[in-house]
Amino acid sequence: xxxxxxxxxxxNTISNTMSNNxxxxxxxYIAAVELVIIxxxxxxxxxxxxxxxxxxxxxxxxxxxxxxxxxxxxxxxxNNSGEARKFFKQLSKKYHPDKFxxxxxxxxxxxxxxxxxxxxxxxxxxxxxxxKAKAELSKV
Amino acid sequence: MWRNFxxxxxxxxxxxxxxxxxxxxxxxxxxAFIVGASPTLLKVSISRGYSNFRxxxxxxxxxxxxxxxxxxxxxxxxxxxxxxxxxLSNDELVRKLVSLGWxxxxxxxxVSSKGLHWELRKHGNIGGYLS
Numbered sequence: 001x002x003x004x005x006x007x008x009x010x011x012n013t014i015s016n017t018m019s020n021n022x023x024x025x026x027x028x029y030i031a032a033v034e035l036v037i038i039x040x041x042x043x044x045x046x047x048x049x050x051x052x053x054x055x056x057x058x059x060x061x062x063x064x065x066x067x068x069x070x071x072x073x074x075x076x077x078x079n080n081s082g083e084a085r086k087f088f089k090q091l092s093k094k095y096h097p098d099k100f101x102x103x104x105x106x107x108x109x110x111x112x113x114x115x116x117x118x119x120x121x122x123x124x125x126x127x128x129x130x131x132k133a134k135a136e137l138s139k140v
Numbered sequence: 141m142w143r144n145f146x147x148x149x150x151x152x153x154x155x156x157x158x159x160x161x162x163x164x165x166x167x168x169x170x171x172a173f174i175v176g177a178s179p180t181l182l183k184v185s186i187s188r189g190y191s192n193f194r195x196x197x198x199x200x201x202x203x204x205x206x207x208x209x210x211x212x213x214x215x216x217x218x219x220x221x222x223x224x225x226x227x228l229s230n231d232e233l234v235r236k237l238v239s240l241g242w243x244x245x246x247x248x249x250x251v252s253s254k255g256l257h258w259e260l261r262k263h264g265n266i267g268g269y270l271s
Contacts, residue, residue, distance in 0.1 A: 047146060061197065064235040065157060071168035074230060079178045081222045121226050
């Protein structure tokens with residue numbers, strides 16, 4: 001209500017000043033600035049409220065838009081793709097599920113191997129997966 | 141009335157975000173090239189994209205995310221494919237590209253006219269949202 005009252009007041013001041021043809025009036029500029037500020041605040045809060053009400057597809061895409069992506073990492077992956085491929089070959093020889101005969105270990109190895117295959121061009125993720133594989137598959 | 145404002149605001153917001161993404165990629169690629177981490181200079185530009193790959197969020201006449209390799213030697217098919225695969229394996233990036241209106245990923249060589257293109261909505265584990 002206060003916002004609306006303030007908006008109406010500022011609009012009245014602007015129209016009065018315009019009708020008097022006195023553009024250099026100090027209060028005209030004050031009211032104009034006030035109107036812009038109030039409008040921005042109203043717009044910001046109504047937009048925030050609208051964002052909170054989003055569901056399903058709209059929310060999914062809104063979240064995707066706001067994700068910050070580190071391009072240096074993407075470039076690092078591109079530049080080290082050859083090295084990642086070699087490293088993946090080493091890992092696949094070492095941690096292939098067929099090497100684990102125990103059913104429980106085999107199930108773990110399958111999951112880790114699937115992740116490795118998915119990240120076979122991502123050196124950083126492969127190194128993390130190697131640590132995971134060492135921790136989980138070397139308990140024999 | 142507010143809805144129109146939101147649409148205008150979102151449109152400008154998307155344009156800013158698209159521009160930021162392209163600039164970030166180009167800056168990182170330039171830094172990697174200067175430092176010597178990368179043998180080729182990659183550059184991203186916005187292209188028209190392929191009409192067959194359109195989805196509901198596609199930007200009109202600006203749906204292509206084109207990565208151009210500015211190398212002195214022409215890139216092999218495998219290298220081009222690798223660059224594409226790395227981009228496509230990054231789910232977050234693919235989702236961001238799709239939500240900002242890109243529908244096609246293009247990787248091109250500078251020397252010859254050879255290149256590959258992928259349909260973005262088929263990657264990034266988007267599922268049935270855009271089908």
